[in-house]
Amino acid sequence: MSYWSSAAEQLTGHTGEFATGESIARLLPGYGPPRADDGRGEDEIRVERADGSALLLRRRYHPLRDREGAARGRLEVLTAIETIGTPLAEADVEILHGLLTREPAMKQVFRLIRNVAETEATVLVRGESGTGKELVARAVHAESHRAREPFLAVNCAALAPSLLESELFGHVRGAFTGAVRSHAGLFQRADGGTLFLDEVAELPLELQAKLLRVLQERSFVPVGGDRMLSVDVRIVAATHRSLRDAVREGRFREDLMYRLRVVPLFLPPLRERRRDIGLLLWHFIERHNARGLRRIVRIDPDAMRRLLDHAWPGNVRELQNVVEYAFAVGRGEVLELDDLPPEFRDERAGPQTSMEAVPDEADRIRTALRQSGGRIDQAARLLQMSRATLWRKRKKLGV
Template sequence: MKQKKQSLGWVSEHSEWLAQFDSATLLSKILDLYESEAIYIVDKNQQVLYWGGGMEKLTGLRQENAVGKPCLAEFTLAEIDDNQEQSIKLSQANGDSITLKKVSQILFDRSGAFAGGIAVLTEALESAPATFVPKVLATAKQNFHGILSRSPTMHDVFQIIQNAAETEATVLVRGESGSGKELVAKAIHTLSARRNAPFLAINCAALSSNLLESELFGHVRGAFTGAIKDHSGLFQRANGGTLFLDEVAELPLELQAKLLRVLQERNYIPVGGNRTIAADVRIVAATHRSLREEVKNGQFREDLMYRLRVVPIFLPPLRERREDISLLIWHFITQHNDERVRIIEKIDPQAMRLLLDYAWPGNVRELHNVVEYAFAVGRGSTLRLSELPPEFREPRVVGTQKQPAKRNPALDTEDEASAIRQALEQNHGRAGLAANVLGMSRATFWRKRKALGL
C-alpha cells in the first residue's frame, strides 16, 4: 500500500509533465520496455488483452493463442486481487511444475466499475536458481529465411522483401555493417523466379579497381600482364540468377559507368574484349552510406543511383530493435550447443543485463561474435559475466559532445512534411511501410508525424 501511495504522489506531483502525453502511447512505451517480462492484461470479462514475451517463456503459451481468449483460472484477476501477492503452480509443456509469484493491479473505469487488471509473474526463489534465464527461441513467424526478428519494423521489411522478390526490380539495401544486408539479398533471390539459378556476391570495397573490373565483367586472354587465359566474370557466372553487390558506394567512378550500361542495355564487354555479352542478371546492391550524399560529393553517379534504388529497403540497426537481442542470443547459443563442445543452458543475470543494455555498434554480426567468444573462453552450463569480451566489463564513458544527427537520405531534397506525406500516400496509409521507406523506426516516424500534424 505504501508503494501505491508513493506512485500516486509521483503522478500528482508530475501531472503537468504527464499531461503532454497520450495515455495510450505511454502505456505502449512502458510495455515495450518490459516486453520480455511476464506481464499480462485482462479485461473485465477475463479475456486476455496483452500477453508479454515473458509469459510465452514461462507458460509455453504463444501470444497468438492467448490474446482475445479467456485466461486460465490461475491467471484471472478479481477486484479483491488489487496489489496482492499470490503464489501459483504452473505445469509447463515439458511436464515440470514451477512456482510463480503473481502481483496484480486492478483497473477501474471512470465510473468506478471493475474494468480488468494488469499482472506480473516472477519465479519464486525456490523454483529456479538465480542465474536462470528462460530460453527465447524463434518461431516460424520470427524466422524469415534466416533473418530472425520479432520487431514490427522488421516484419514490415519482410513484407517489402516478399513483394519485391516477385518482380525483377533492382533493390538497394541500406543498413549498418553487420545488420544482415546479404541475408536480405539471399531472401530476395530465394523467393524469386531465379531461385534455381546462381546467387553470387562480391564486396566492392575489397578489391582494387582493376581486379574488381575483371572479377565483375571477366577478361580475355592477353588483356593485361598475367591474363594467360579467358576469365568468366561474375555477370557471366550468375547468368539467370542474382548478383549481390555489397558496399556498392565504394565502386570506382569508371566502373560505375560500366555497371550503368549493364543495367540499361543488359550487356557488357569483358576487359580487353571486342564483343558484347548478354547479361541476364538481377542486381541487389547494398551500402551503409547514403548514395544521395555520395552523389552530392561527386563520388557516385546520380543516374546509377536511380537505377539501383528502384526498391530501397532500410534495415534498422539492432539498437533500434532491442526486443530481438535475447532472441538472437539464444539462437546463436543453440547453434553452438549443437557442436557439443560446450552446452550453455543459463545466462547469469549480470551478464544478461549487460548484453541487453549494450549498444551493439557491430549489430547482429557483433552479437554472434560475442556468443562465439563466450563459448571459446568459458566452460560449464552458465554463461557468466567473466566470459564476455573486455569491452563489456569496462566502465562506460559518456561523451561530452553530442554527435550531429545523421541526415535521413530520403529527406535530402525535400522537407520532412512532404516526404512523410508522400511515403504515406505511396504505401496507402500504412505507417510501418512508410517509416521503412524513409529509413526511420516506427517510433521516430510516429513522433515526427504527430509533431508535423500529419
C-alpha cells in the same frame, strides 16, 4: 511502474534492485495489462525472462484502491505454468532464409522481400555494417524464380579498381600482363541468377558507367575484349551510406543511383530491435550448442542485462561474435558475465563523460579513444556511432 519481490526475482531472473520502478512491459516482453483492468480476474500470459527464455504464467489480479475508492494500482500474483524454452518457440517469431525477428519493422522488411522477389526490380539494401544486408540479398534470390540459378556476391570496396573490373566483367587472354587465359567475370557466371554488389557506393566512377550499361542493355564487353556479351542477371546492391550524399559529393552517378534504388530496403540497426536481442542471442547459442563443445541452457541475469543495455554498434554480426567469444572462453551451462568480452565487463566503470563538450570532430574522436583506453567498441559508444563509422572518420581525419 513495478515493485519487485524476491519471488518475482526467482521467477523472472530480474533482481529487485534492477526491476523496481521499471515498466513491467520493458522487463517482461510479451506482458500486457489484464483485459478486466478494473476488476478481479485470472488469465494466462507468455513473457520473456531475463535469460531470454519464454515463460507461460497464470496471473491472478485485483485492484488496489484508496479510502475514497479511487484506483491506485493493481496487485498481481504470477505463477509459472511452463518454461517454454528459448524465444525461438514463441508464436510471434518470423523466420525468412536465415533472418529472424519479432519486431514489426523487420517483419515489414520480410514482406517487402517476398513481394519484390516476385518481380525483376533492382533492389538497394541500406543498413549499418553487420545488419545482415547479404542475408537480405540471398532471401530476395531464394524467394524469386531465379532461386535455382547462381547467387554470387562481391564487395566493391575490397578490390582495387583494375581487379574489380576484371572480377565483374571478366577479361580475355592477353588483356593485360599476367592474363595468360580468359576469365569469366561475375556477370557472366551469374547469368540467369542474382549478383549481389555489396558497398556499391565505393564503386569507382570509371566502372559505374559500365555497370549502368549492363543494367540498361543487359550486355557488356570483357576487359580487352572486342565483342558484346549478353546476360540476364538480377542486381541486388547494398550500402551503409546514402547514395544521394555520394551523388552530391560527385562520387556517384545520379543516373546509376536511380537504376539501383528502384526498390530501397532499409534494415534497422540492432539497437532499434530490442526485442530481437534475446531472440538472436539464443539462435546463435543453439547453433553453438549443436556442436557439442559446450552447452548453454541459461544466461546469468547480470550478463543478460549487460547484453540488453549494450548499444551494439556492430549490430547482429557483433552479437554473433560475442556468442562465439563466450563459447570459446567460458565453461558450464550458464553464460556468466565473465564469459562476455572485456568491454561488457568494463561498462560498469566505463567513462561517462559526454562527447558533446568537445566541438571538433577529430578532437572528439581522440578524446573518446583516450577515455576508452584505445578500445574501439567503447569509443564508438561514447561517440554514439558504429565501429565502421568511427573507422571511416578516423581514416578521413587522420586520427
